[in-house]
Amino acid sequence: MDQRLFLKRYIDEHQNLFQRVALAIWNYAELRFEEWESSKLISGILEEEGFAVERGIGEMKTAFVATYGTGKPVLSFLGEFDALSELSQAGGTAEQQSIVAGGAGHGCGHHLLGTASLAAALATKAYMEQHGVVGTIRYYGCPGEEGGSGKTFMAKEGAFAGTDTAISWHPGTYTSVWTAETLANIQASFAFIGRASHAAAAPHLGRSGLDAVELMNIGSNYLREHLIDEARVHYAITNAGGLSPNVVQPKAEVLYLMRAPTLEQTKAIYERVKNIAKGAALMTDTTLEIRFEKACSNFVRNYVLEDVMNEELIAVGPLSYTEEEHRFAETIRQTFSEEDREQTMVELANLVENPGQEWLGQLRHKALIDEMVPVSKKRTLLAGSTDVGDVSWIAPTVQCYVTCFASGTAFHTWQMVSQGATTTAYKGMSHAALIMAATAVRLLHDPDLVRQAKEEWEERFANLQYVSPIPNGVKPAPMQR
Ligand SMILES: [Zn+2]
Incomplete structure (x- = not known):
């Protein structure tokens, strides 16, 4: 048959x-x-x-x-x-x-x-x-x-x-x-840790994580102009720092997904995005924590x-x-x-x-x-x-x-x-x-x-070797809720 x-x-x-x-x-x-x-x-x-x-x-x-x-x-x-x-x-x-x-x-x-x-x-x-x-x-x-x-x-x-x-x-x-x-990608989370304070009575004592997230996003949106056409950068604010406008948001977090035709190009974009995040932390006097989440080839x-x-x-x-x-x-x-x-x-x-x-x-x-x-x-x-x-x-x-x-x-x-x-x-x-x-x-x-x-x-693949795009120690991450 x-x-x-x-x-x-x-x-x-x-x-x-x-x-x-x-x-x-x-x-x-x-x-x-x-x-x-x-x-x-x-x-x-x-x-x-x-x-x-x-x-x-x-x-x-x-x-x-x-x-x-x-x-x-x-x-x-x-x-x-x-x-x-x-x-x-x-x-x-x-x-x-x-x-x-x-x-x-x-x-x-x-x-x-x-x-x-x-x-x-x-x-x-x-x-x-x-x-x-x-x-x-x-x-x-x-x-x-x-x-x-x-x-x-x-x-x-x-x-x-x-x-x-x-x-x-x-x-x-x-x-x-x-x-x-298809595009290679890297996903990483950027958390900015500052200090809460009364947003009206003592704003000068606060250091805003949310400000840092906003400044980082502005920076990376400017970065887009200077990337190759095929590259993609997207983000989601996973923690906006709270629901109270009268509290300076002490911690905020944003999740970035960066893509490009090759892993090397994606890594280069990731380095530039990291620099933008460092700049945002410097501007806001907050501490930056970067968590590498995942990547693919x-x-x-x-x-x-x-x-x-x-x-x-x-x-x-x-x-x-x-x-x-x-x-x-x-x-x-x-x-x-x-x-x-x-x-x-x-x-x-x-x-x-x-x-x-x-x-x-x-x-x-x-x-x-x-x-x-x-x-x-x-x-x-x-x-x-x-x-x-x-x-x-x-x-x-x-x-x-x-x-x-x-x-x-x-x-x-x-x-x-x-x-x-x-x-x-x-x-x-x-x-x-x-x-x-x-x-x-x-x-x-x-x-x-x-x-x-x-x-x-x-x-x-004569001159290419598969190296895992995921650094040692990074664990698979279920969806954050
Ligand atoms: Zn699918």
């Missing part, structure tokens, strides 16, 4: 299980490094299916590795399952409506991500058993992708050692092999693996939708601005070699992009980061995007949470599982492809 047919049949036959898992994780909506139920659910299924599971890596209790088989090649599926804060939202509705006020929600589709990788690992295992194929498959349960860089901490512990190739995906608004590079492509995955993506064929699915996507799109709706087109125009106005014009009217986007060798940079970047520095890595949401849906929005619990999303999830499993089976059958991917990787 054709290997793709075998894998498709396996995934179809287990459809109910995978949908149940995805919906359960969507409902758990657990934040970074606290994915207790999500991690337990996926690792438990893998264990029942005969994978050897090792739970807890470094300081991360929700990280795990599940292994099946022996010998080479070692193919690793990457799974994520964390949610985002403040995004609680009812599923399958085009109205903004939280389930739990202030609660978390799956605004990046990681419930689909982790479940499709699970389905891919199980389908590949079933194929190996049925056909007596030798090799090792691993499922990496990677916690804290959102603001935690779980994989980078896992990489620091040596968890990905021995991987020959890594395979992953991300739910999105179109279907294509992931060809974009840029994602490095692998053309050999991209081609293999693309062949499988084409062979698997396009997605198709029911009238109802189309209608719901249209309704969701009514909640976007014109500019939002155009965003997917902007991304595609950037990604594809020669998109052509006719092709874009035709896609523009589709609420759900069912056709496959052709890959290109063109260099494109995605203005975002992923901790999959660190894995790509350790082994050749390939990913794809699969349509799970209406065209124009922005990441980290209530619309993405809502669509995450629909049949459209589950279809995309099964499709991604099939593409990943088919890619893995190709690699298992053709060791030469693994060798070529490794050669390309070795050439690309």
Whole structure:
């Protein structure tokens, strides 16, 4: 039997299980490094299916590795399952409506991500058993992708050692092999400690942490003009010093996220931001405490693996939708601005070699992009980061995007949470599982492809060495509340 047919049949036959898992994780909506139920659910299924599971890596209790088989090649599926804060939202509705006020929600589709990788690992295992194929498959349960860089901490512990190739995906608004590079980043917190006093009676005795935060932010906003175009600097005030204007705020804290195409560039920006913080402390006579929170590396492509995955993506064929699915996507799109709706087109125009106005014009009217986007060798940079970047520095890595949401849906929005619990999303999830499993089976059958991917990787990293971007002693940080 054709290997793709075998894998498709396996995934179809287990459809109910995978949908149940995805919906359960969507409902758990657990934040970074606290994915207790999500991690337990996926690792438990893998264990029942005969994978050897090792739970807890470094300081991360929700990280795990599940292994099946022996010998080479070692193919690793990457799974994520964390949610985002403040995004609680009812599923399958085009109205903004939280389930739990202030609660978390799956605004990046990681419930689909982790479940499709699970389905891919199980389908590949079933194929190996049925056909007596030798090799090792691993499922990496990677916690804290959102603001935690779980994989980078896992990489620091040596968890990905021995991987020959890594395979992953991300739910999105179109279907294509992931060809974009991503930005490296560093996240650090700056606390300014001063002295409280009566803001009217004795302001001269106070030293304001909040003043320091404000001055630091002004300084870094001026810095932006003098950074390369691709760099990004953003911040959130995590402690404004209190709620009383009549007290000089004795302590305030701001969390910075700095990004650039390479880690070296990001580190240089971090040094400049640190100098600005020191300046703010000097100006306000406060004491500065810097806490390095996390970092991740840029994602490095692998053309050999991209081609293999693309062949499988084409062979698997396009997605198709029911009238109802189309209608719901249209309704969701009514909640976007014109500019939002155009965003997917902007991304595609950037990604594809020669998109052509006719092709874009035709896609523009589709609420759900069912056709496959052709890959290109063109260099494109995605203005975002992923901790999959660190894995790509350790082994050749390939990913794809699969349509799970209406065209124009922005990441980290209530619309993405809502669509995450629909049949459209589950279809995309099964499709991604099939593409990943088919890619893995190709690699298992053709060791030469693994060798070529490794050669390309070795050439690309000839003068580069992976050094963890996270300094010693830094621990994974759950969300501060
Ligand atoms: Zn994501």
